Amino acid sequence: MFTTEEEARAHVRAQVAQAEKRQDKAQQMVAEMAALAVTATSREREVTVTLGQGGFVTDVLFDRIDGLDAHQLGAAFMEANHHAQLLLTQRVEALSQTYYGKDSATTEVMREQYRAMFPHAAEPPEEHRPRPEFGGRS
Incomplete structure (x- = not known):
């Protein structure tokens, strides 16, 4: 050789x-x-959620909540959290692509790991409906 x-x-x-x-x-x-941290806000700007790299909520800010009942506030939180999960998934994938390339095995593993953590993040958020046992309507 x-x-x-x-x-x-x-x-x-x-x-x-x-x-x-x-x-x-x-x-x-x-x-x-x-x-890494990402922040997202609900459409009506009632709730802002920040997630750390593991997907855990690290901060929540409530604003413009006068007149909202608990269910509406919960829905706004879920909406902001859903959007933050999507952003986090996208940022991790972009970061991996920067270091390892778009088609690398490492990027694919990272992509799949975050998709598994947040399987519905790429879908539009469903309207939040509280479960009946917690005071929601069936």
């Missing part, structure tokens, strides 16, 4: 450099993922 010892060493150095580059890329992405 190699005609000289120096060719073999050069090949090994190139492989090590390539591995170090991949590791640096992965560490950069991990840092960006850790800092």
Whole structure:
């Protein structure tokens, strides 16, 4: 395969450099993922929800809620949360594409992981209907 010892060493150095580059890329992405947060607001601007990279709610802001009953407020929260989940899924996919490419296996794994976490995020949000056992109408 190699005609000289120096060719073999050069090949090994190139492989090590390539591995170090991949590791640096992965560490950069991990840092960006850790800092990732998305914010979305309901259509009527009653509720704003912020999600962290794991999809957990990290902040909620209620505004313009005078006159809303609990069901309307719940619906506004669900709407904002649904939109934030969609944004988070899109941002993670874009971040992965930046580091690994659109068609890479890593991007596909990230895409599928977030789609599994939020299977309905790409669909338009359904109207929130509280369950009867919590005071909603059947």
